[in-house]
Amino acid sequence: MLTLENITQQFGDKILYENISAQINRGEHVGLIGRNGAGKSTLIKIITGEILPDDGRVLFPKNLHLGYLDQYVNVADGITIQGFLETAFAADFAKEARIGELYGEYGESLDDRLLEQAGQLQNELDQGEFYQMQTIIDELATGLGISVLGMDTKMSNLSGGQRSKIILAKMLLEKPDLLILDEPTNHLDDNHVAWLTQFLKDFSGTFLVVSHDREFLNEITTHILDIEFGKLSKYTGNLTRALKQKELQQETYLRQYEAQKEHIKKTEAYIRKYKAGSRSTMAKSREKQLAKIERLTPPSDAPKPHISFDYAPIVTTLALETDQLVIGYDRPLLAPINLTIRYGEKIAIRGFNGIGKSTLIKTLLGMIPALDGEYHFPEKTAFNYFSQELAWENPLQTPLQYLSDHFPKASIKELRQHLSRAGLTSELVQESLKYLSGGEQTKVKLAEMTMKKCNFLILDEPTNHIDQESKENLQETLAAFPGTVLLVSHENSFYEDFVDRVIELSA
Structure with missing residues (x-):
């Protein structure tokens, strides 16, 4: 269904991957994993043709119907959710219209061949899902939590998250031969993630999914593609089985890398010592051999995340009280x-x-007004807020420039330390924000939060883009934070071990 042949991709001095190859076969349910910045989203863009690789090629079978979750797809002005979902059946609507035309033409010409064509098209509609369309749309809209938005609501009135969910629904309705999904659970709550999990488990086609939600990936995958050390490895089995295989292979790889590094070091020392002396012929021979060695990619130099939030002490019993608070627009x-x-x-x-x-x-942060009622925080409450939107006023700024603008009194060394503790390499802190992956951009926002004194943390879906290592570090940090934490997350496994209670919002 998909073949990657010797793909090489580089951004500036950073080589994402070199001569990687892989194959996805019919019926395989594949998860794509890797650290933040390893190149997962870039690989998806190469597969979908959004960007061209520096070298190599992507091959599909002829007439393959590819479905890609494109959050920026053009939507016709004024179209409703119902109308947009019905466009998934555009080919069937075209057949229905053509049947009407053929009957009209037959009325004028009485050519029996026109009736045969109309009959054939009608047979295709009868055998397909066209006449069950509304039932199928209703089931999907309920499963993904779309129907509560109102099927007559215009697409132009939706938030980015709601729009993404409806674009996902339309793609699932189209039942493509190969599905490409990049973080499909980001805008779904627990119930709808469970529904999508079951849908993908039952999906008879082939798919490739990027997700940082380990539970979700573990449930839906039959194979795993892993990007690491600039290489692409394929494992059979779900995520748990793949990670066990990976651990064994990684130990072997690191031993090979260290052995090769030692061999190169000794050979280079020999060449330097004897290149101009009596053993120059042998030294030159070794130099030629060294030039032919295919050098193993060094292990990632990404710093391990060590996030910590600067605590501002406060003496109080209550952190928040609301009285008949009414929220909305x-x-x-x-x-x-x-x-x-x-x-x-x-x-x-x-x-x-x-x-x-x-x-x-x-509303609680005062960013939008309450419609009615009241809310109270004690004096000296110091907030620290993580917003799920990855929007930047100046996306061409580097992380260093961004933090420097917000904390002009901080030294460059101090800014670099905070970015490094969030898990960003020295190269990435000099890269424009717009060229960073979603996970790397999230780490910039977390680094910014670590530079503020606070006693009330408010986080809105902080795990949407970050890798497992960063997620585990954030878990530990929130559990150890002495102040108050208010968290929105669709990942039960992220918060269930450290929260004191869960508040369920319902209409």
């Missing part, structure tokens, strides 16, 4: 909220996508 999203959070509590907020989790957070 033009109209209330939820019933009035009466909520009390004790100081030092760690709270997770759950609820389906679009229920108002982010709206609640933005």
Whole structure:
């Protein structure tokens, strides 16, 4: 279904991969994994033709129907959610229209061949899903939490997350031969992730999925592609089995790398010592041999994340009280909220996508006004907020420039330390924000948070893009933080071990 042949890709001095090859066969359910910045999203863009590789090629079978979750797809003005989802059946609507035309033409010419053509098209519609279209759309819209938005709602009135979810739904309705999904669970809550998990497990076609949600990947995959050390490895089995195989191979690789490094070091020393002396012929021979060695890629030099939030002490019993708080924009999203959070509590907020989790957070932070009611924080509450949107006022800035603008009194050394503790290499801190992966951009935002004194952490989907190592470090940091934590996350496994309670939002 897909063949990658000797793909090489480089950005500036950074080689993402060199001569990587892989094959995905019919019916395989493949997960693509790798550290932040390893090149997962770039590889997806190469596969979908969005960017051309520096070298190598991508091969598909003839007439393959490829489905790609493109969040920036053009949507016709004024189209509703229902209308947009119906475009998945565009070919069937075209057949229905053609049948009408053929009957019209037959009325004028009485040519029986026109009736045969119409009959053949009608047979195709009868055997397909065209007449079950509404039932199928309804089931999918319910499963992904779309129907609660109102099927007559215009696409132009939706948030980015809601729009992504509907584009995903349309692609699933189209049932392509090969599905390409980049972080499909980012805008889904627990129930809808469970629905999508079952859908993909039952999917008879082939798919390639990038996701940092390990539980999700483990459930849906039959094979894993892993990018590491600039190489692409394929493992049979789900994520758990693949990681066990990888661990064994990694130990072998590191031994080979260290042995090769030692061999090169000794050979270079020999060449330097004898190149101009009596053994110059042998030295030159060794130099030629050394030039032919295919050098193993060094292990990643990405620093291990060590995130910590600077605590601002405060003396209080309660961290937050709300009294009949009504949130929303033009109209209330939820019933009035009466909520009390004790100081030092760690709270997770759950609820389906679009229920108002982010709206609640933005209201509490004063970013949008409350429609009614009140909320109170104690004096000297120092907030630190992580927003799930990866939007930058100046995307051409480097992480160093961005932090320097926000913390002009900090030295370059101090800024670099915070970025390194968030898991960014010295090369990446000099790269424009727009060229960083989603996970690397998230790490810049986390680095920014570590430079602020706080006693109330508010995080809105902080794990959407980060790799497992960063996720585990953030888990430990939040568990150890002495202040109050209010967290929105669709990943139960991320927060269930350290939160004191879960607040479920419902309409």
